[in-house]
Amino acid sequence: MSDARPVAAADSQTQSWWDATRESRLLVQHCRACGHHQHYPRALCTECGSLDIEDVEASGRGTVYSFTVVHRAPHPAFTPPYVVALVRLEEGPVLLSNIVGADHGDVRCDVRVKVAWEDLPDGRKLPVFSLES
């Protein structure tokens, strides 16, 4: 991947999530009122509307809900073919991500994956996933 990936700056709601990536920690939000887990970070619980939300560390393990091998790059940072996937974390939330380090033929719906980290130029890291062996 030649150019840097297009990653927007953190904002007041997402700063703590991005800060944790610098230490390779994957956070999700947890609602203290109802116990719901959610991602991406936002100002209220989508289950009950409470503002009483905390960050908790996710296990980093999940399964592939679905995936696609992209054959045409939307941006110079990407060299096709590469795998884009929806990963459902053990805690429940779904992330869009990439599956890295795998033969594309080995990627399937419902296979188990674990988080890996890719460095960004500004010191943040981006969570990607690899197949669990």
Place this chain on the structure above:
Amino acid sequence: MGVAESELGATGGTILELQAQAVSRALEDAGLSLSDVDGLFTTGVSRFSATQVAEYFGIRPTWTDATMAGGASYEIFLAHASEAIRSGLCDVALLSYGNNQRSARSRKLGGVIDDHTPEAQFEAPYGPLNPISLYAMAAERHMHEFGTTSEQLAEVAVAARAWALKNPVAFRYRSDPLTVDDVLASPVVSTPLHALDCCLITDGGGAVLVTSLERAHSLRKPPVVVLGHGETTTNNGMSQIPDLTMTGAYVSASRAYEMAGLGPSDIDVAEVYDSFTITVLLELEALGFCKRGEAGAFVSKGRITPGGEFPLNTSGGGLSYCHPGVFGIFLLIEAVRQLRGESGERQVPGAETAICHGTGGILSTHATAILGVDR
């Protein structure tokens, strides 16, 4: 109702010019004039879309709606216009659309992601094609859950081409028929979707005029009646979709059927959004024409091609007729023509009911409208 489209294809025209062509033709079709219009429903023009279009046409509507719901916008507009008319808030509603994306080369593979949105931080960094990759993942999941095949997806594109060959204004009217092998041999864009699983990128404008049934009886053409409608919105980003194969169309369709007092077996012709071949399979299941997971088999063996038992996307659809970014208004235009018996070589004999279903964004917005002849 009055309906019309503008020039289609690669026109070199501006967005407002294409709207103007369509609107002028639709007014002619209805036997109305611009001064009759007091409600305006349009989107995708600029930040103030309704204001922009009203000024261009020199009208001062007292009821406007510029909801941007992508491909479902115009089924939503039809519903909102119908209710506004029913409530006496407007008398003649104009639904108007135009886009010059083929001439302007304004379409981007990664879509347009505003920097301040969650998608810019949490999705764009992974390089999905937008919207293609989300539909691709829906197709992959449908294959995984139900055994759907690429050949079955291709049947949707093959049938669309066959219908377009019967529609003189279709972008692919003079093209060759398509085969399943042609679709499978076209370049893979985002697995499992090939280039020919994806809709066209064309220019085009469309217009639909809506008024009360009472007033419609005095107009040039026989009325077409809005029997029922339903809508819902489910997700903006890819990661937030509740279910890849059970979309919001289940909700919008059940609301529309309930309002109309009709069911799937009462529908004579279906015009459903074909942004991608998989979109059609998901919609056919949600609209109740087959069971969940069975749409792949349903579209096979010629059922949806001209002369088949299930007339679907009789204009040639977004896959082979035109696709100027927001195709929903063209679903309405073709349904009205079918119900008036104006569809020429592609006419479904005796069509009295039609269902239109718009799907926008990345399986984000869903709106169903059921239309019928006046009886």
